[in-house]
Amino acid sequence: MAQGTRPEAVAKKTWCVPKLNDEFCERMEDVLEQYEKPLDPNEPVVCLDEQPYQRVDDARPPEPAAPGKIAKQDYEYRRCGTCSVFVAVEPKAGKRFVQAKRHRKRADFARFVRDLLKRYPDAERVHLVMDNLNTHNEKSLIETFGEEAARPMLERIVWHFTPKHASWLNMAEIEISAIQRQCLGRRLASLDKVQSELSHCSRDRNRKKIKINWTFHRKDAKRVFPELYRK
Template identity: 50%
Template sequence: MWCVPKIDEPFVERMKDVLELYARPHDPSEPVVAFDERPVVLHDNARPDRPMRRGKPRRIDYEYVRRGTANIFCIVEPKTGRHLTHATEDRTRPSFALAAERIARAYPQAHRIHLVLDNLNTHTPASLIKAFGTERGRALASRFAFHHTPKHASWLNAAEIEASLVSASCPGSASVATASQPSPSYAAASGSGMQPRTGLVARSTGSSPSATPSGFSDPTGSTESCQSTSSCERPESKRDHAKTQKRKKGR
């Protein structure tokens, strides 16, 4: 379902601002970074998997245990392909402020960081001040120029576009039980060696349901997964397994 925006003067002004920003030549002193959130549902195995054996693929039981939810901050510099994507427990003002500080630390030589965001109420300099206090918050906010997409047009955000493409390109069939475990699909699906972004195909072997950003902070993380949508070799999916069992019962 499409939400058709009202094409008024503020919409056009914001649209032009974002598009002109993307059209600029790459300038290390003023990098353009796109920022977006992506919710993740955390699932764990109800029963142990059956490992792959000679002539038989790995088998995953269709039953799962829900482990709550987490948030993925999708952070990408479109001109260079650099990613600072990581997981958090939520997308509150303190979490946004910490993500902004992470971005600022990643560009120590930048005079101004242009940050493209949607219109979520936490995406403001006030969030930084509230989280870190007046002095530190204002100092951090001064590193950024905030560029908000038009209302009902967050598809102009490069981070949102890419998150949607990756989610659709190689989603796999399994789940992630904790936000600290990276999904191996993202780096391979993107073809750029970047760290995982969303819990799409990995299964956790641990039992802790806690959500921490540690597993998503290393840009040299695992890239083990399928190389393209057409060549993915995945374990038997929950849906396929259920269909197989139904066919066996009908015989």
């Protein structure tokens, strides 16, 4: 797992303790199997997640820096509503795709997946790793585009879901954390401004081909969760 995070620590910090049952084991092993595959442009493994973001603006105009004078910003701010940041990352290729949307409804998810698939025109299948949000399914694409238009997209998608209350297995969370630190830790009032910052940040990270070094494998799962393997 990247950035020095140990799976044992993440599992213990989870607010909702996951049920360590057969379903947990099956889904965990399925996700970890995808991460252990070598890079394959024909069947890329892409992690997807979304995060709410609070848009805010300055309550009073900030004072810019000048010779002999530091920049000043009032601690008070004005709330401008929320939006959702959708992130998809292909960890081994160092590629990511990011969009800001007003909501995270079925249509928002469906359109993000449609745009994501366009970035892999030559891939036969795209393996999507995500959590169990009720919009993360075929129904979202069918309701948004209609069954006839959605079918070609669905035929290219292989769904892989993390266990319930174990979203730390989704590497998209690592990418979201990095993006938040790099470009979202400031006051952004409009959706366009949020998208502009996200686009600039993701282009820079793609240019540098920043990858995620995932070090938690199936053999580690047997050590961390021995109760799942006693059978």
